[in-house]
Amino acid sequence: MTFIKMCGLRDEAVVDHAIALGVDAVGFVFADSPRRVSAEQAVRLRSRVPAATIAVGVYVRMPLDEVVATARAANLDHVQVHDLRSADDVRVLHEAGLTVIRAVNTTGVETASAEAPSEDFGADLLLVDGAVAGAGVSWDWQDRSSLPSGRWILAGGLTPDNVARAVTTSGAWGVDVSSGIESRRGVKDPALMTAFAEAVRHAPRAGSASDGI
Numbered sequence: 001m002t003f004i005k006m007c008g009l010r011d012e013a014v015v016d017h018a019i020a021l022g023v024d025a026v027g028f029v030f031a032d033s034p035r036r037v038s039a040e041q042a043v044r045l046r047s048r049v050p051a052a053t054i055a056v057g058v059y060v061r062m063p064l065d066e067v068v069a070t071a072r073a074a075n076l077d078h079v080q081v082h083d084l085r086s087a088d089d090v091r092v093l094h095e096a097g098l099t100v101i102r103a104v105n106t107t108g109v110e111t112a113s114a115e116a117p118s119e120d121f122g123a124d125l126l127l128v129d130g131a132v133a134g135a136g137v138s139w140d141w142q143d144r145s146s147l148p149s150g151r152w153i154l155a156g157g158l159t160p161d162n163v164a165r166a167v168t169t170s171g172a173w174g175v176d177v178s179s180g181i182e183s184r185r186g187v188k189d190p191a192l193m194t195a196f197a198e199a200v201r202h203a204p205r206a207g208s209a210s211d212g213i
């Protein structure tokens with residue numbers, strides 16, 4: 001089964017719908033975004049997420065001590081950080097007891113692959129995103145030469161219409177979506193959420209991805 005994360009959830013009904021769809025993870029955005037949630041909102045939303053589903057805090061340009069404080073306040077033990085600079089950053093987050101998803105944009109992957117393919121800085125999982133996080137920007141996931149090997153999450157411009165092809169072509173272990181399940185910017189559409197989950201589940205893929213993070 002392909003791992004599914006739905007990101008940028010902002011209200012209770014949408015969280016409940018994601019849970020009913022059986023997604024593997026939900027994301028709450030603390031970065032500057034139309035989907036940003038306050039710590040108080042995150043606590044409320046988090047309380048609706050059962051133990052079997054991973055709740056992830058999403059961060060860009062936030063000092064690590066604030067990442068840790070926000071994650072603790074909202075009872076999140078997974079963080080997705082878009083601008084980790086080094087293995088030291090990851091170590092700090094691990095020492096705080098957090099599971100770390102390192103998000104890189106496609107430019108980062110291309111740069112890294114010239115030196116060290118899919119450099120994860122020791123993070124628990126790598127997420128490869130489009131050039132602008134949360135902007136619905138797709139990228140060439142058909143060019144396998146720039147893709148990591150092993151377990152990684154594909155993100156960036158995924159929609160119910162393109163996700164099956166993306167899974168099959170890229171070989172990604174998981175997918176993450178934000179804009180592609182919205183009727184307008186920042187507003188999730190339950191019908192698109194359902195269509196996305198169904199498209200992923202019907203996508204032919206090689207191998208199995210049933211292990212958790």
Ligand SMILES: O=C(O)c1ccccc1N[C@@H]1O[C@H](COP(=O)(O)O)[C@@H](O)[C@H]1O
Pocket residue numbers: 007008027029031032033034035036058059060082103127129130133134135136137155156157158176177178179180
């Ligand atoms: O969703 C956001 O608003 C967001 C803001 C800042 C950083 C990351 C964000 N979300 C992540 O962006 C990608 C893909 O988004 P999209 O589907 O292209 O809109 C995904 O990793 C989200 O977790």
